[in-house]
Amino acid sequence: MRVGTASSQHPAVRVLVWILLMAGILLFLSNGLWALRTSLLPSEKILSFPPQILPDEVTLSHYQRVLTGQFGRWFANSAIVAFGTVLLVLMVSVPAAYGATRFRFRGQTALLFVILAGMAIGQVSTVVPFYFMATRLGLINTYGVLIVVYAVWMTPLAVWLLRGYFKTVPPQLDEAAMIDGCSRLGAMLRVVVPLTRPGMAAAALIVFVYSWNEFILAVVLTSTDDMRTVPVGIHMFLATYGVDWGAISAASIVSLIPIVMLFLLLQRHFIQGLTAGTLGSQ
Structure with a gap:
């Protein structure tokens, strides 16, 4: 008999695990994503306040x-x-x-x-x-x-x-x-x-x-x-x-x-x- 199988297969538990995993991945990638966002913004908008999460203008x-x-x-x-x-x-x-x-x-x-x-x-x-x-x-x-x-x-x-x-x-x-x-x-x-x-x-x-x-x-x-x-x-x-x-x-x-x-x-x-x-x- 396997212990804890029922709770581990509960839909709410699986959703919570996926939410925590996605939050951890986003937190881990946050520095890289922010650097990517900064590299695509025009210079005059990089330090704008409030900051733009998603750039409305992209430059290379x-x-x-x-x-x-x-x-x-x-x-x-x-x-x-x-x-x-x-x-x-x-x-x-x-x-x-x-x-x-x-x-x-x-x-x-x-x-x-x-x-x-x-x-x-x-x-x-x-x-x-x-x-x-x-x-x-x-x-x-x-x-x-x-x-x-x-x-x-x-x-x-x-x-x-x-x-x-x-x-x-x-x-x-x-x-x-x-x-x-x-x-x-x-x-x-x-x-x-x-x-x-x-x-x-x-x-x-x-x-x-x-x-x-x-x-x-x-x-x-x-x-x-x-x-x-x-x-x-x-x-x-x-x-x-x-x-x-x-x-x-x-x-x-x-x-x-x-x-x-x-x-x-x-x-x-x-x-x-x-x-x-x-x-x-x-």
Whole structure:
């Protein structure tokens, strides 16, 4: 006998659940919807009072102004840094997570916790050391310094996530591949990695979103407008041109497109990877 089935199927309960879900979705999307509304309003009506919830006049002038300026270069910079960081993180975290699930040694769990504990250090406290190290190595204002620094921050999280997912792959598959003539590396690349694509997709999406949205390190480790990333570039509309709410909103909406498209593309793998990774790490 199932308890609570009758009440959960009551029409009033279903209506209330749907109302709460829709209210939560609207509340979650309110910032984005308001930015979209602001980006479509003429400049003279953005700060009008009372505010217009639905614009009676729509303009694309803000998008035109953003896309014809340096935003394209900032967009390309963010894409290079984000995809480069994802590639570097996966190259390091996949073998590390594989080794953490296939080899046993004393202090293994403690070592993994120490690696993860590095993320507990405030990012602001590492800005000055990273800046001096990059200056001495001549890496200031380069893609490489942002990719390496972001990878340093995100690799521990990716290792933990992939470690949980690798635990769901039976070690007998590796052993069978090695009996058939594969090396340990070959077994990992040919057998285990193809089975862990959902976990890799989840880790890649998390790393990409962080790298795309990071601001503090990007503004410190770059010094010219040509090397700015999208978050720093959007801030320049505020610092250089005054409070241009229309351009800021338009640039924010455009900057969301890669993240939304990537999430829609990897949505199924992302959810499956997070679920399996959480269960496997227990």
